Amino acid sequence: MNKYINENICLTLQDSIIGMSEMEDNFFDLALCDPPYGAATYKKWSYDSDKNIEGFGGNWKINTQIWDLLKQDDSFCRTFTLLSHLKRLVKPTGSIWIHSTYHNSGFVNTCCQLLNLEIINEIVWYKRNAFPNLSARRLTASHETILWVHSGGKKREYFFNYEEVKNAKFREDNFKEPGKQLRTVWDIPNNKDKEELAFGKHPTQKPQRLIDRIMLIAAKRNGRLLVPFSGSGTEIIAGLKYNMDIVGYEINKEYFDLSINRIEHYLKSREGVLL
Template sequence: MIIQQPYYEKTGFKLYHADCLEILTSMPENSVDMIFADPPYFLSSGTFTCQNGKMVSVKKGDWDLSNGARDNFEFHLQWIKACRRVLKQNGSIWISGTYHSIYQCGFALEINNFHFLNDIAWFKPNASPNLSCRFFTASHETLLWARKDKKGKHTFNYELMKNGNWPEDQLKKAGLQMRTVWSINTPKPTEKTFGKHPTQKPFDLLKRIVLASTNKGDLIVDPFTGSSTTGIAAYLYGRNFIGIDTEKQYLDLSIKRFEEFEDMDNLKLINKC
C-alpha cells in the first residue's frame, strides 16, 4: 500500500509528486503489469539545439543535469531495481532514450536480471535539423522492451499489431507483422495545447506500446511521468495508471491534459479498440 497521498486522483488515474524510488518502494511487490519509463537523458549541458526553426538551450531542467557517468549509472541501476520488484512475474518494462542514456539503461536491465524482448527504433520523420552540420541529424530514439522473468509469459497482442489500423506509420504494411522500426512523428500541436514537457512523447507512440503489451484493466506505471502521455493512453484504452514525477509544473500539465479527456463521451470511439 502506498502511504503517501496522491497529488491527483480519479478512477483509474493517479499522480504522485515524489521521487519515483519513494513510491516504487512503498508499492506492493508483484503488483504492476507494465512500466513505461522515459528517464532523464542527463543531456542538459549548456549546448544548443534546433526547435521550431530556432536555436534554443538544451537545458531542460536541473533534473536533467549530469552527475558524471558513474552516478548516472547508479541512478538507473536503482530505479530499474525498484521497478523489477513491483512488476508481476509476467510483467514487462519499456525504456525510452537516446545514446546519452539508453546503453546505461540496457546494462542496468541486464544487471537486474531482466530478459530482453526487443529494441525498437522510433524514427522521427519530422526530426529537427542538426545545427552544427558536423554530425548526422539525430532522427530516432531507442526503446528497450524487456520482461521481468526469462520464463515468464509477457503480454503481446500480436494480431492487433499485425492487422490493426496504424495510419500514422508510413512503414507499417497492412496485414504484415509489425517490425522494430516505427515511423511516428513527434507530438502534434494539439498535444501541446496546455504547454509541453521538453521530452514529451507523442500519443501515437504510447498508444502503440499500451495496446501492444497490456490488456484492459491492467496497471501501468510511469516513474517519470512528465506530461503523462502514458497515463492518457492508458486511461483512454481502459487501463489503470500511476504516474510519478518530481516536477509539480508537469503534474499540473498532466492534470489539464487528462481532464480534457475525462468526459466519457469522448472515449466511445477510442474504447472500441
C-alpha cells in the same frame, strides 16, 4: 496539492525512486518508463528561419532542462536503482518499456542484463522530422531507442497482443503493412496533435500515437500501469484508454499541473461533457 487522485489514477508530485520504494512487489502489469536521458548540456541553442535549412521552417529554441543534467556515474546508478524497482514491482507476466537515446541506452541495456530482465525487443523510433544538428559537427540524431523487457525468465508469459498488432495499420508509418508482423523500426514523426499541446508544452513530450502503439502491443485492459516519469501525462492518458489503474510520479510542479489539466480534459471529453 502533491497528490492527484481521480477515477483510477494516483499521480504524486514526488521523486519516483522514493515513491516506488514504498510499494509492494508484483503489483503492476505494465510499466512505461520515459526517464531523463542525461542529454542536456549547459548550452542554449536557438535557430531561426534565416538559416534556411531545408525542411526546418520556423524558430526553434532549446534550453537546458535541469532534471536532465546527470553525471555519467549518477546516470548509471539511477538507471540500476530504477530498473531494480521496476523488476520488483511489475509481475513476471507483465512487461516494462524504457525509452533512451545514446546518452543512456548503453546503461539501460547493461542494467537490464545485469538484473536478468530479458530484452524482448529493442525498438528504434525513427523521427523523420528530427531537429537539425546546429553545430554541424555531428550527424542529425533522428532516432530514439526503446527497450521492451520482462522479468519472467524462460516461461515468457508476458502479454503480447500479437494478432491485433499484426493486423494494425498505423497512420504515416511507411514501414508497417497491415497483415504483416510489426518490425522493430517505427516510423512516427515527432509532432503532436493540437489537443496534445493544449495545456502547455513539455520539452520532451512523446507523441500520443507512439505511446498508444506500445499500449496496443502490451497493455491488458483493466490492468495496472506504473508511470515513473509522467511529464505531461501522455502515458497516463494512454492508460486511461485501456481503463487501467494508474500510478504515476512527476517531480516538477509545472509539469505535474500541466498533466492534471490534460488528464481532466481527457476525462471530460470521454464522458461527452465537451462534445
